Amino acid sequence: MESKFDGGLLGLIGHGLLAALVTIFTLGIGTPWAICIMYGWQTKHTIIDGKRLSWDGKGIQLLGTWIKWLLLTIITLGIYSFWISIKLKQWIVKHQHFAD
Numbered sequence: 001m002e003s004k005f006d007g008g009l010l011g012l013i014g015h016g017l018l019a020a021l022v023t024i025f026t027l028g029i030g031t032p033w034a035i036c037i038m039y040g041w042q043t044k045h046t047i048i049d050g051k052r053l054s055w056d057g058k059g060i061q062l063l064g065t066w067i068k069w070l071l072l073t074i075i076t077l078g079i080y081s082f083w084i085s086i087k088l089k090q091w092i093v094k095h096q097h098f099a100d
Helices: 009-025 031-044 059-075 081-094
Strands: 046-048 051-055 096-098
Touching (some): 031 046, 031 059, 031 081, 059 081
Antiparallel strands (some): 046 051
């Protein structure tokens, strides 16, 4: 079986620009939506063993988690911030599936 990525440069630039604008114009509050824009595009263009991946993550879902992480970071005086990177990766992978 073949695994590949079939996204193009223009799609990457366009989605990256859109994600940046969402983040900038919302003063960072839209970062969860920007993350979903980028990972959604990347996931939808990924084929593993001949099966295309799909994405079901939503910015509003990540926003709730984002707020929880922020509160945990504040409560633990910054210690929880060391776990945010791995928690974000876990959230992203949780929302990637093989398309039907």
